[in-house]
Amino acid sequence: MDEMKTQYAQVIVDVATMQTNQPYTYVIPPELAGQVEAGMRVVVGFGRGKRRVQGFVVAVSAENPLTSSAKLKPILEVQDLRPVLNQEALQMADWLARYTYAFKITCLQAMLPAAMKAAYTKTVSLTTSEVTPAVREMFAQKDELALAKLSPEQKKLLAPLSKQGKIEINYHVKDRAKSKLVLAIKRSLSETELQAAKTKLRKGAKKQAQLLDYLQTLPLDKEVFQANAQAKTGLGAAIFKAGAEKGWLKQSKVESYRNPYKQEVVKTEAKSLLPQQAQVVQAINQASDEGKAQTFLLQGITGSGKTEVYLHAISHVLAQGKQALLLVPEISLTPQMVSQVKARFGKEVAMLHSGLSDGEKYDEWRRIERGEAQVVVGARSAIFAPLPKLGLIIMDEEHEASYKQDDMPRYHARDVAIWRSEYHACPLILGSATPSLETRARAQKGVYGWLKLTHRANGKALPAVSLIDMKKEIMTAPVQDISQVLLAAIKQKLAQKEQVVLMLNRRGYSSFAMCRECGFVLKCPNCDISLTMHLDSHSMRCHYCGHEQGIPSVCPSCHSKRIGYYGTGTEKVETELKELLPTARILRMDVDTTRKKGAHEKILRQFGARKADILLGTQMIAKGLDFPNVTLVGVLNADTALELPDFRASERTFQLLTQVSGRAGRAQKQGEVLIQTFNPENYAIKLAQKQDYERYFRMEMAVRHRGGYPPYFYTIKITTSYRDEATAAKKIFQIAGQLKQVLSPTAQILGPSPRSVMRVNNRYYYQLVIKYKRESLLEDYLQHLLLISQKEERQGLRIVIDREPINFI
DNA sequence: AGCACGCCGACT
């Protein structure tokens, strides 16, 4: 046997603060030789102390790549038997870190289920018995005590001992990713042998005979869960154990997946396609057959049957032995959507969404990684699903803001999807009725392929959309959230036993308390935002930091009792509706009623079962719901989002109104949509009413061109924040000054300026936005800023770099 | 995060 030469591993280390974004070299000790591969998680020592951290091996080499003869530390532990990240994932992490200005470690972690991130614990133990009785008492039960669980008194007691070296701190790195192991059994004898064993049994051994009978019904090499066998036979665990001892059967521990799908789904067959759908599927199939990394915009009006197109395209790649990835916005990952895909592809489907526990997510991830699932459906982070034979990526509702992650790594799933489509040489489909301007513009330029669905699958016309001018309403009737026209329409639908969806566009404002005498507005003590009234908890709450206090009856400023509540919240509208329509059954769906897990689904199920007449909610009811009995959709306040100082406000309003309009008349009945607005002349609202995306696109593109906004310019937002305003401001101005040195004259800097809600949780926020087309020096400057910003972070000054930010306010 | 190195105040 030739001796194994010492090997070295390049490790990206999990040190949240002070990242160098560069791997560290570790020695692979002899006892771990041959066990360490790129893509595995390891535990290593880091720093001068005894600190242990998790790391990712990104490369293994036979030579020490370091020229300096620095003493290398060994890898202490290997956490995986096989790599958890393949070459694709490692390359993707490198790209993602650079592209989004993130640390590599956060990129690597983003690709894995949360359960695989290490849990760090620290413990204390005594190094000597020469301590006071009080201290000895503390360690009477256990040698090691968890540092986090010590009381302040206990800590005080131990503090002096640490200087004397009488105690030591131990660092533990724990892998939280635990597969659930359960007992399985397999019969180990042939039928004749079992029969023979049965004859040898003493009389009266009924249970054992029963077990032998059961074993005979099992196919020879089939492993079954013992729990299932116990349930089937009614026999206890002891009998199975005895059977194993007698050699009738073999017991083993097998990995069992936690099963998040409660109900069985009935398999459905593919529906036949309309000619237009068939053409689209044909184009996609051709690209996947040719192995082309082509991105397509699939622009299809609401109800045009995009989902059926997806399913056909997926089954085509599955037939080629390849895998498919379907991304949907978190909010539309409804049971309806899920069961549609499950019904078509059955056990081939894995699901990744926020409704699953960490353990369930880990199990689904394992199923994918082991090649047991060929189709993955999931929200944003599912774009990293480990599918080695990826043949098709689909992003439904590609314009949705939830595809952008708002903490590090600040990636947009679309960018990652394009990267993976190129890596796998497979097509990417971006589906939407209202594509983002960026995507639509690229389709026009020919960068993306452009597929269109212009007919509704059910042959019905688009619902009739009308605007209600609230300025006129106010002149003729007292101020209310629901106009006379809308009220009359609701009454009519209820009389016909049809259902109504009412949407409140809450973004930007909701009910706040103001003194009618002095104009005092009740604000959050920690944030620059007014408190919102919540009737259910009878309190005033801050939506930014969660601060909560009682509803004031006296003005804190002038002590007047004349406090009024202004604005519109779902609760207030609900109260108003109950007064206007005492017999109507109303379901409310907003952040408050959906906070509990599963509440979202429950409300929708109730509404689907016609247990309510009116579904009243915020944005979350606009997406992907499909209720055949809904014939009226009302939008109570179309324009609140328009006022926001964000160049995308108009685009969002248009998309939202178009989407919600599509909720009416999904099936046989003709739908009707009523939109209440104070700006009936605004082009976003007018064109949403006409359902004219193309004209909206042209008008908005002209606006963007004039203002120098995306898609004509790239944008990067930099935010600084600190607990005192001057420091945050000083830093952002310093960065702006440096940027001016770096940028060419064609680039622009917006700001610096305080963020519109400047103070949140007692931190002050300042920001600037860079608009540019091509800047050769910018990239290096920002990478540099990312690395040096960590030093400031330690002092509490936070710097955030966000490429192509979604929110500008 | 945590440890070492380094350069200024109040003390044996």
Added chain:
DNA sequence: GTCGGCGTGCTC
């Protein structure tokens, strides 16, 4: 003159 303050820098 020294002990120790915590600002600064580095961690394979």
